[in-house]
Each structure stands twice: as C-alpha cells, then as structure tokens.
Amino acid sequence: MADERDWDGAKERFVAEAREAAVENPTPSEDHSPPGSPLVRQFTTLTRSLLDASTVGEALERVVAAAVAVIPAVDVASVTMRAPDGAFHTPVQTDELALELDQVQYSSGEGPCVDAARMPGPALAYSDDLAVDPHWPVFGPAAAARGMGSLLSTTVLPNVKPPQLSGALNLYSRERHGFTSADRDTALLLATHATLALTATTALTNAELKAAELRKAIDSRDVIGQAKGILMHRRGITADEAFDILRRTSQNLNVKLADLAGTLASRHTEVDLP
Structure with missing residues (x-):
C-alpha cells in the first residue's frame, strides 16, 4: 500500500x-x-x-x-x-x-x-x-x-x-x-x-455525499408519509397502524417500502392495499 x-x-x-x-x-x-x-x-x-x-x-x-x-x-x-x-x-x-x-x-x-x-x-x-x-x-x-x-x-x-x-x-x-x-x-x-x-x-466531499444521501432519504420519507395519509383517510386508522400495513405489505410482496408507497401515492385512485 x-x-x-x-x-x-x-x-x-x-x-x-x-x-x-x-x-x-x-x-x-x-x-x-x-x-x-x-x-x-x-x-x-x-x-x-x-x-x-x-x-x-x-x-x-x-x-x-x-x-x-x-x-x-x-x-x-x-x-x-x-x-x-x-x-x-x-x-x-x-x-x-x-x-x-x-x-x-x-x-x-x-x-x-x-x-x-x-x-x-x-x-x-x-x-x-x-x-x-x-x-x-x-x-x-x-x-x-x-x-x-x-x-x-x-x-x-x-x-x-x-x-x-x-x-x-x-x-x-x-x-x-x-x-x-x-x-x-x-x-x-x-x-x-x-x-x-x-x-x-x-x-x-463527504458533505456532498451526505447531502445526496439525505435528499434520497427525505424523498423516501415524503412519499411514505403520503401513502400513510392515504391509508389513514381511507380506513380511519392511526399513523402507526398505516405504517404497519405498509411494512407488512412490503414484506409480503417482496417490494421495497418506498417503492410500494410511491405506487400507492401516485395511483391512489386505482390501488389499495390488502
């Protein structure tokens, strides 16, 4: 070296x-x-x-x-x-x-x-x-x-x-x-x-890499928040219950949580979760 x-x-x-x-x-x-x-x-x-x-x-x-x-x-x-x-x-x-x-x-x-x-x-x-x-x-x-x-x-x-x-x-x-x-x-x-x-x-720079990583995390958090809001409105449930539904469905379908949330948020008039 x-x-x-x-x-x-x-x-x-x-x-x-x-x-x-x-x-x-x-x-x-x-x-x-x-x-x-x-x-x-x-x-x-x-x-x-x-x-x-x-x-x-x-x-x-x-x-x-x-x-x-x-x-x-x-x-x-x-x-x-x-x-x-x-x-x-x-x-x-x-x-x-x-x-x-x-x-x-x-x-x-x-x-x-x-x-x-x-x-x-x-x-x-x-x-x-x-x-x-x-x-x-x-x-x-x-x-x-x-x-x-x-x-x-x-x-x-x-x-x-x-x-x-x-x-x-x-x-x-x-x-x-x-x-x-x-x-x-x-x-x-x-x-x-x-x-x-x-x-x-x-x-x-490390700061730039961290900023890019943070932007990705914020984007994922935003779309997950939108999906939770949709489920809460539809089903009259709490934020924790909505997140649990997203998590379990993500595991059952073997789909990343952020991707599942993005699909629900962008196609909420067509898609619902079990």
Missing part, C-alpha cells in the same frame, strides 16, 4: 498529464485520436470526461457508463459508496436491478461489492457462479434468482484522507463465468483510473 505522499504525487501527475493531453488535443477524432489500442483511447476519453465533471454524481455516472462500454460481459453496473459510519449506499447505477442487487448485499452484509468497499478490503472481489458460490450463501442465490450469473467488484477510493471514503465499482453479468482474467485486469485499471480522477474532482 502506498503512503499518502505517494498517492498525492500520483494524483498530481495524473491530473497534470491528463489536462496537458486535453489541451493538446481537445477534440479527438479518428484522424487525431491518442495512439494505442481502442481501450487506451477509451480510457483517455474517460480521463477527460471525469476531469470535466462538475459533481460527484456526474463523475460516477461516467465511470459506470465506461465500464459497460469497455467490458462486453457487463449487463448492469453500479457504484457502492461507504460512509465513514460504515453505511453503504448506491449513488449511481445503470439499471434499477443493479440497485436492488446492491441492496441485497447491504442488508445481508455479504457479497463482492461489500467486501471490495470495506476498509481494509481486497482490491478485487468476484464470483464466477453466484448460484453456488460458498463465500456468499445468502447473496449468491438471491442474485441468481434475479438472473445474475457472475459479479466483479473493484475498490474505488475517492478519498484516502480522513474520513477515508471508500467504495466499489460493481459489474454484474447474466452469464456464469462471464468475466475473463483480462476483464478483471481491465476492471482494476478502470477502478484505479476512476479513483485518481475522482480525487481531482473538487466537488467530491
């Missing part, structure tokens, strides 16, 4: 070289693209797009989009972030299924993305066959039931200084043994590349 000075030095060289390349060739085309393989050109393009990102969310969205573009086996992708208090959340994903799969890992406390996002943890964690992987007996079968065959997660470290935010880039494939050894190398390179670029994003 490099110490903090090594890390800061690498970051400064990365940013300086990337900005210099962007100035020399601001609009790459087929005739003036960076030398090397298509993968090299894709990573160069990603460098520029990350350095231009004005928010954390924008930068992370570009990372997952790049992962889907450069690794053919990827069907859905996400980024896990681990807050200083140890809580996990998914700020960006390419598909709602990725968010659902991440949530299974968070609630069960097991899975490649949880392992890769922990500090300290492995730089890379993966499963070639989720349905039978003995390392994740809860998450693996749950992911397989949702159509996933394999998963590859690589550590992302947007901030190595206190409070040491950490995370993981999560790549899901519907195929068993979907990722080759070359894919694993590419994922590690992408995660390292993304880490260095994210450390250069001045908007990347």
Whole structure:
C-alpha cells in the first residue's frame, strides 16, 4: 500500500498529464485520436470526461457508463459508496436491478461489492457462479434468482484522507463465468483510473455525499408519509397502524417500502392495499 505522499504525487501527475493531453488535443477524432489500442483511447476519453465533471454524481455516472462500454460481459453496473459510519449506499447505477442487487448485499452484509468497499478490503472481489458460490450463501442465490450469473467488484477510493471514503465499482453479468482474467485486469485499471480522477474532482466531499444521501432519504420519507395519509383517510386508522400495513405489505410482496408507497401515492385512485 502506498503512503499518502505517494498517492498525492500520483494524483498530481495524473491530473497534470491528463489536462496537458486535453489541451493538446481537445477534440479527438479518428484522424487525431491518442495512439494505442481502442481501450487506451477509451480510457483517455474517460480521463477527460471525469476531469470535466462538475459533481460527484456526474463523475460516477461516467465511470459506470465506461465500464459497460469497455467490458462486453457487463449487463448492469453500479457504484457502492461507504460512509465513514460504515453505511453503504448506491449513488449511481445503470439499471434499477443493479440497485436492488446492491441492496441485497447491504442488508445481508455479504457479497463482492461489500467486501471490495470495506476498509481494509481486497482490491478485487468476484464470483464466477453466484448460484453456488460458498463465500456468499445468502447473496449468491438471491442474485441468481434475479438472473445474475457472475459479479466483479473493484475498490474505488475517492478519498484516502480522513474520513477515508471508500467504495466499489460493481459489474454484474447474466452469464456464469462471464468475466475473463483480462476483464478483471481491465476492471482494476478502470477502478484505479476512476479513483485518481475522482480525487481531482473538487466537488467530491463527504458533505456532498451526505447531502445526496439525505435528499434520497427525505424523498423516501415524503412519499411514505403520503401513502400513510392515504391509508389513514381511507380506513380511519392511526399513523402507526398505516405504517404497519405498509411494512407488512412490503414484506409480503417482496417490494421495497418506498417503492410500494410511491405506487400507492401516485395511483391512489386505482390501488389499495390488502
């Protein structure tokens, strides 16, 4: 593990070289693209797009989009972030299924993305066959039931200084043994590349991540409050009784509470709960 000075030095060289390349060739085309393989050109393009990102969310969205573009086996992708208090959340994903799969890992406390996002943890964690992987007996079968065959997660470290935010880039494939050894190398390179670029994003602060997480929590709380109000008005029950109905129905239908509440709030003239 490099110490903090090594890390800061690498970051400064990365940013300086990337900005210099962007100035020399601001609009790459087929005739003036960076030398090397298509993968090299894709990573160069990603460098520029990350350095231009004005928010954390924008930068992370570009990372997952790049992962889907450069690794053919990827069907859905996400980024896990681990807050200083140890809580996990998914700020960006390419598909709602990725968010659902991440949530299974968070609630069960097991899975490649949880392992890769922990500090300290492995730089890379993966499963070639989720349905039978003995390392994740809860998450693996749950992911397989949702159509996933394999998963590859690589550590992302947007901030190595206190409070040491950490995370993981999560790549899901519907195929068993979907990722080759070359894919694993590419994922590690992408995660390292993304880490260095994210450390250069001045908007990347713990306060911003907390604010985004808070906005999600407030949105969920608002829609749950609306659903409770609908049930209270219809049935003449208390707020606690309304919430209990929502909770039990969510468990029975295996649907997230916020999603169930959102459906009831937006379609209250059509939908009622048991």
